[in-house]
Amino acid sequence: MASSVLVAVCSIGATAWLAVQTTTQAIQQERGQVLADDASVYSELLGYAAVHRDWDTVAPLVHDLAERTGRRIVLTSKAHRPIVDSADSDAPAPTTVSAVIDPLRTDSGPLPGTGVPVGAGGIDPRATGPYLLPEDERSQLGQWADKQLACLRDLGINAQRIDSPSGRPTVKFNAARLPEPDDCYLPLDEPTATEREPLARLNTMVGNCLTAGGRELPLPRQYAVQVGPDFSWTSKLPPDEYTDLIEACTVESRRTQLRAYVAPASLLYLSSPGAADTPQFDLSAENRTRIIGVTGLVLVLTVGVTAVIAYRLVRPLKALTDAARNPSHPYRPVPVSTGNEIGYLTEAFNEMSERRERLEEQRKVMVSDVAHELRTPLTNIRSWLEAAEDGVATPNPALVTSLLEEALLLQHIIDDLQDLAAADAGKLRIHPEVVRLGDVLHHVAAAHRASSDTAGVRLTVEGEADIDLTADPARLRQAVGNLVSNAVRHTGRGGSVTLSSFVVGDEVVIEVADTGTGIDPDDLPRLFERFWRAEKSRSRHTGGSGLGLAIVLQLAHAHNGTVTVTSTPGVGSVFALRLPRVGAGGWYSRPLSTDTAASQGVRIRKK
Numbered sequence: 001m002a003s004s005v006l007v008a009v010c011s012i013g014a015t016a017w018l019a020v021q022t023t024t025q026a027i028q029q030e031r032g033q034v035l036a037d038d039a040s041v042y043s044e045l046l047g048y049a050a051v052h053r054d055w056d057t058v059a060p061l062v063h064d065l066a067e068r069t070g071r072r073i074v075l076t077s078k079a080h081r082p083i084v085d086s087a088d089s090d091a092p093a094p095t096t097v098s099a100v101i102d103p104l105r106t107d108s109g110p111l112p113g114t115g116v117p118v119g120a121g122g123i124d125p126r127a128t129g130p131y132l133l134p135e136d137e138r139s140q141l142g143q144w145a146d147k148q149l150a151c152l153r154d155l156g157i158n159a160q161r162i163d164s165p166s167g168r169p170t171v172k173f174n175a176a177r178l179p180e181p182d183d184c185y186l187p188l189d190e191p192t193a194t195e196r197e198p199l200a201r202l203n204t205m206v207g208n209c210l211t212a213g214g215r216e217l218p219l220p221r222q223y224a225v226q227v228g229p230d231f232s233w234t235s236k237l238p239p240d241e242y243t244d245l246i247e248a249c250t251v252e253s254r255r256t257q258l259r260a261y262v263a264p265a266s267l268l269y270l271s272s273p274g275a276a277d278t279p280q281f282d283l284s285a286e287n288r289t290r291i292i293g294v295t296g297l298v299l300v301l302t303v304g305v306t307a308v309i310a311y312r313l314v315r316p317l318k319a320l321t322d323a324a325r326n327p328s329h330p331y332r333p334v335p336v337s338t339g340n341e342i343g344y345l346t347e348a349f350n351e352m353s354e355r356r357e358r359l360e361e362q363r364k365v366m367v368s369d370v371a372h373e374l375r376t377p378l379t380n381i382r383s384w385l386e387a388a389e390d391g392v393a394t395p396n397p398a399l400v401t402s403l404l405e406e407a408l409l410l411q412h413i414i415d416d417l418q419d420l421a422a423a424d425a426g427k428l429r430i431h432p433e434v435v436r437l438g439d440v441l442h443h444v445a446a447a448h449r450a451s452s453d454t455a456g457v458r459l460t461v462e463g464e465a466d467i468d469l470t471a472d473p474a475r476l477r478q479a480v481g482n483l484v485s486n487a488v489r490h491t492g493r494g495g496s497v498t499l500s501s502f503v504v505g506d507e508v509v510i511e512v513a514d515t516g517t518g519i520d521p522d523d524l525p526r527l528f529e530r531f532w533r534a535e536k537s538r539s540r541h542t543g544g545s546g547l548g549l550a551i552v553l554q555l556a557h558a559h560n561g562t563v564t565v566t567s568t569p570g571v572g573s574v575f576a577l578r579l580p581r582v583g584a585g586g587w588y589s590r591p592l593s594t595d596t597a598a599s600q601g602v603r604i605r606k607k
Contacts, residue, residue, distance in 0.1 A: 004310070008302035012295045019291075037069035038270055042099050045075070049263035050103035050126035050165075058263075059084045074269035075101070083266060094271040102265035103127045104255045121251030126165045129261035130198040133167035137192045144186040145169035151184035168192075202257055209249035316342050320349055331357040377406040419551055430472035430558050437467040437508060441499045444480045448488060456493030459484070463500035469508045469581045471559055476579075479555040479563075482548040483512040483575045490573075491516035503581070507561075510577040518569035527565060528553045552577070 044065060048058055055075065066073050066086035074093050075083040078100075085093065103124035133141070145161050148171050152159040159173035171188065191199050316337050323334045333350040336343050381403055387393035441461050452459040480499070487497040495515040502509055519527065528549045552575075556563040559579050567573035 004306040005299075005303055008299055008306075012298055016291055016295060037071055038098060041065050041069060041071065041073060041270065042101070042268065045101050045268065046103055046106065046124055047126050049101050049266075050124045051128075052263050053261060055083045055263050055266065062086050070272070072269075072271045074271075076267045076269070078265055078267060080267070094269040096269070097267050098270040099268045100265060101263075101268050103262045104258060105265070121254065123251070123254060123258070127258050127262050128166040129258040131166045131168075131195055133192060133194055137194055138167040141167070141169050141188065141192070144188055145171055148184050148186045148188065155184070198257065202253055205253035205256060206246070206249045209253055210245065312338065313342060316346055320346060323349070323353070327353065374410065377410040380406045381410075417547070419554070430475050432470045432472055432559075434468055435471055435473045435476065437469055437501050437510070438464070440473060440476055441480065441501060441510070444477055444484055445499060447477075447481065448484050451485070452488045452497065455488055455491070456495075457488050457491045458496040459488070459499075460496065461499045463502050463511075467501055467503060467508055469579060471579060475555050475558070479552045479577060480510060480512065482552050483577070486548055487512050487514035487516065487573070487575070490514065495572075504578075506581055507578050508581055510579070511574055512577075513572065513574040515572040518571055519565070519567040519573055520569055521567075524565065524567065528563075 044061065045058070048061055049055075052058075058075065062073050062075060062084045063086055065071075071086075072091075072094070073084075073086040075085075077083060082093075104122075104127065106122045106124050142163075149159050149161050152171065152173055157173050159171055162170045162172055164170065169188065316334075319334050319337075331353055333354070334346050336346045336350075338346075384393060384399060384403055388395045388399065393399060438461075441463075445459055445461050449459060484497060484499065491497055491514045497512065497514045500511045500513070552563055556577055556579070561577065561579035563578070564576045565573060566576075
């Protein structure tokens with residue numbers, strides 16, 4: 001609230017100050033220069049001076065500019081001798097210099113009204129002098145530039161051609177990969193016959209400048225600087241000592257060389273002829289009262305609107321704060337009273353709280369299930385050992401085998417819990433490599449052949465046998481084995497379980513289909529929850545620990561894959577494990593050559 005009021009007061013004060021300043025500036029602009037027109041006049045006169053040796057023929061241009069801009073344009077020499085005046089009357093000339101027209105000493109930055117950057121040392125790039133190329137050289141360089149442009153574009157490099165005022169084209173491009181030295185090379189940067197002689201004179205002038213005043217250079221002066229056709233310079237001298245000196249000599253030598261080809265410096269005067277006096281803004285007592293009244297009204301409205309908005313903003317935030325500090329049990333959602341970002345925040349808070357409540361309930365149920373699952377085998381082991389110790393039971397091979405089965409079951413539950421805990425902590429490590437999927441499926445089928453034969457279930461392998469994918473073979477066998485074990489367990493005698501594999505796009509699909517009892521549609525959403533069984537009455541020995549499908553889901557996610565299930569009660573179920581052909585994030589945990597990877601269709605990513 002205080003911040004909003006402060007902003008309102010500052011904005012009102014700034015608005016009132018800007019109103020006075022804007023009015024004053026508007027009056028001054030009507031009396032003074034129009035910046036856009038002045039920039040156009042300056043740029044065109046500067047361009048004229050860059051390509052003419054004198055001002056003898058500038059009068060038509062000055063009168064045309066005066067007619068277009070409505071400004072009076074007066075041009076004089078630096079000694080204040082008149083050159084041209086756009087006014088036909090004998091009105092006194094303006095006394096304030098608007099600008100100095102000198103193409104060899106312009107202001108830094110782009111030329112006004114053109115956006116063309118000024119050259120080094122403030123030299124107008126339109127001042128070409130002896131470097132203006134004839135038509136035949138322009139044509140030759142233009143052909144080379146077009147060839148280089150086409151070559152670069154064929155390489156997929158975005159390039160464009162820029163023609164300088166002297167007629168020399170330049171090909172500019174931005175590319176992450178520069179072309180090879182022999183690719184697209186054409187002698188665009190080499191001086192032409194027209195440029196060689198003035199460039200040689202310019203180099204001589206720069207060398208004379210560098211050795212002027214008895215300066216001692218570590219190298220002969222002809223090696224000190226080289227000026228190219230784009231007037232760039234390079235030096236073999238220590239840059240920290242001679243960079244500024246070389247740059248200054250290059251710029252000054254260019255000015256000396258171009259001075260004979262440009263018009264002499266002149267003074268530009270701009271004014272608005274016949275401008276009527278504009279009444280000043282009147283800050284009388286009446287006007288000040290109006291300003292104060294409007295300011296007060298705006299402040300009152302700002303405070304009122306801010307108070308209403310602040311109340312609407314704070315009320316749902318207060319409800320969120322109370323709900324966060326004092327969570328209810330059972331959870332009651334915070335009402336959503338707005339449709340803006342605070343409403344979205346409330347919905348997100350409700351979803352988070354609901355998810356937290358659900359996770360807390362799942363945690364309690366899981367703790368209870370873990371205790372139950374561990375208690376049963378431990379109770380059996382303890383009971384039989386106590387019976388053997390009391391002499392009630394005889395420690396024969398059958399008893400030892402029974403105790404061993406209970407210990408193995410207990411170890412299996414602990415291993416499954418350890419895998420799930422590692423997955424929850426993000427520490428489930430996999431070691432991907434290229435595996436032949438057919439070999440994995442046949443290995444799983446062979447491992448479960450005994451249990452399927454004992455249960456009277458036919459176990460077969462179908463599908464494409466030559467599919468390669470990148471996965472952890474041990475974890476892949478574990479996931480498929482859990483699905484096969486689950487299918488055999490829920491298929492009656494005389495039924496069948498089929499393992500099949502095929503490729504869909506960039507994915508490999510592994511299906512485990514059975515002709516068992518099927519799953520009720522209401523139970524499908526909870527099928528992959530931990531310790532959950534569709535038949536609550538089923539014993540642990542016939543129904544498993546309830547962790548197998550949860551482990552399959554985690555292993556599928558670890559390989560960037562998914563697992564789905566479709567089932568029809570009384571007909572059977574189909575579990576589909578979908579994995580990318582390049583799995584586990586798309587990288588190998590062991591070195592792999594580029595040729596080997598290319599032959600196997602594997603993408604290598606640097607870690």
